[in-house]
Amino acid sequence: MYKKLFVLLLLAVLGWSFFTLLQTHQERQSLNPLSKHYVEKGPDEVGAPNLVTAIVVTYRGFDTLGEVTILFVSAAIVGLFLKTENRRRKYKIRSTSEILHAAQRLLFPVMILFGIYIFMNGHLTPGGGFQGGAVIATAMILVLLTNPESPISHRAFNLLESVSGFSYIIIGVLGVLLAGGFLDNHILPLGKFGNLFSAGAIPLIYSFVGLKVGSELSSIILNLNDVQKDDK
Amino acid sequence: MILIIVSMVLGVVMIAVSLVALHTKKLQAAILAAGVLSLMTSILFLLLAAPDVALTEAAIGSALTTAIFFYVLNKIKNTHV
Amino acid sequence: MNFFSVQGISLTIGFILILIGLWGILTQRNLIRIIIGFTIFNNGVNLIIVALAYMKGRTAPIIDQVVTRTDAVDKVADPIPQALVLTAIVIGVGVTAVMLSYTLRMYRAKHSLEINVFTESKW
Numbered sequence: 001m002y003k004k005l006f007v008l009l010l011l012a013v014l015g016w017s018f019f020t021l022l023q024t025h026q027e028r029q030s031l032n033p034l035s036k037h038y039v040e041k042g043p044d045e046v047g048a049p050n051l052v053t054a055i056v057v058t059y060r061g062f063d064t065l066g067e068v069t070i071l072f073v074s075a076a077i078v079g080l081f082l083k084t085e086n087r088r089r090k091y092k093i094r095s096t097s098e099i100l101h102a103a104q105r106l107l108f109p110v111m112i113l114f115g116i117y118i119f120m121n122g123h124l125t126p127g128g129g130f131q132g133g134a135v136i137a138t139a140m141i142l143v144l145l146t147n148p149e150s151p152i153s154h155r156a157f158n159l160l161e162s163v164s165g166f167s168y169i170i171i172g173v174l175g176v177l178l179a180g181g182f183l184d185n186h187i188l189p190l191g192k193f194g195n196l197f198s199a200g201a202i203p204l205i206y207s208f209v210g211l212k213v214g215s216e217l218s219s220i221i222l223n224l225n226d227v228q229k230d231d232k
Numbered sequence: 233m234i235l236i237i238v239s240m241v242l243g244v245v246m247i248a249v250s251l252v253a254l255h256t257k258k259l260q261a262a263i264l265a266a267g268v269l270s271l272m273t274s275i276l277f278l279l280l281a282a283p284d285v286a287l288t289e290a291a292i293g294s295a296l297t298t299a300i301f302f303y304v305l306n307k308i309k310n311t312h313v
Numbered sequence: 314m315n316f317f318s319v320q321g322i323s324l325t326i327g328f329i330l331i332l333i334g335l336w337g338i339l340t341q342r343n344l345i346r347i348i349i350g351f352t353i354f355n356n357g358v359n360l361i362i363v364a365l366a367y368m369k370g371r372t373a374p375i376i377d378q379v380v381t382r383t384d385a386v387d388k389v390a391d392p393i394p395q396a397l398v399l400t401a402i403v404i405g406v407g408v409t410a411v412m413l414s415y416t417l418r419m420y421r422a423k424h425s426l427e428i429n430v431f432t433e434s435k436w
Contacts, residue, residue: 074407
């Protein structure tokens with residue numbers, strides 16, 4: 001009981017400080033100098049209409065590399081925690097309904113196509129590698145819901161993940177050799193502003209990020225599904 | 233004006249749903265309430281002129297997180313009986 | 314500041330969500346509910362960062378027919394906090410997956426989700 005009172009007191013103090021922050025907050029009227037540079041020079045320097053993509057992939061490319069690394073480490077930790085000795089199942093799983101099977105056959109290719117569409121058009125429209133990868137992982141959830149015994153191999157996903165991650169690094173190093181710096185997108189011609197094949201290497205980089213994120217999230221789901229199969 | 237009314241309604245729903253997520257008896261209902269909270273947040277991101285963030289929140293925060301929660305909960309229930 | 318604007322309302326909701334999430338983390342006994350508290354906290358922080366990037370009457374940072382290259386500076390919201398939140402959401406799902414798999418591991422050891430059971434890890 002005393003503990004709850006103490007927590008309430010803490011929350012009251014925090015809430016009061018938040019309230020004073022809110023009261024003194026003034027809405028900004030113009031962009032700060034750094035954002036101004038990105039918005040003014042971004043279309044000419046990077047060639048991508050979507051400025052958020054320009055920042056995520058090119059200006060702050062190191063951040064994205066670190067983020068993909070964190071996601072990889074967390075997928076590896078999930079695999080380590082959920083490791084079980086025998087992959088042999090001990091009880092029978094009830095088969096799912098015909099409606100789910102038919103819907104899965106119909107929807108799976110469309111979902112994969114939609115994911116690829118999202119990460120290919122990341123420099124033109126809202127979206128990009130992370131969102132497209134999440135859509136692909138959702139398609140994998142649909143497959144596993146329909147048939148938890150699906151023979152999806154972990155090795156294929158691990159291979160896809162390593163190949164796309166390696167290509168991402170190679171493109172970054174090519175940027176050092178051929179253009180201004182690590183992950184510079186000028187290794188390919190900028191092209192016509194607003195076309196699908198424009199903005200230099202951004203569509204390529206975002207496709208590799210999308211494949212890597214999609215295979216990492218899918219491997220988390222596959223590991224959880226394997227635990228489901230294993231012991232009761 | 234219409235934007236302010238929509239965001240106020242969204243805010244009331246979000247706060248109610250987050251309280252439900254913490255205080256309902258059933259864990260399934262709590263997880264679903266957390267997913268609904270993410271979905272409402274993504275609509276608010278759209279009103280705040282951030283479509284990229286809204287798409288990410290809807291795809292990752294709302295769908296994938298809820299799915300992972302349910303996989304773990306299902307595993308725990310199976311072991312319990 | 315003006316509380317009756319989209320930015321003011323969003324900031325208020327974000328701070329209330331942080332308080333609710335912290336309340337959940339500190340008072341709940343069930344491990345899964347504590348993790349739900351973390352996701353609520355996460356949502357609140359992301360909402361505050363995006364709301365700070367918004368300016369009244371401005372639109373999304375994408376160049377097209379409405380927002381041309383020349384007048385983009387006066388028409389778009391700040392893109393940098395949006396890029397940061399994009400990163401934070403993806404890291405959030407990774408951290409949640411790690412917490413949940415560790416919960417599963419703890420459940421295997423003690424066959425309970427109550428945090429009071431795990432007393433030997435207390436110090």
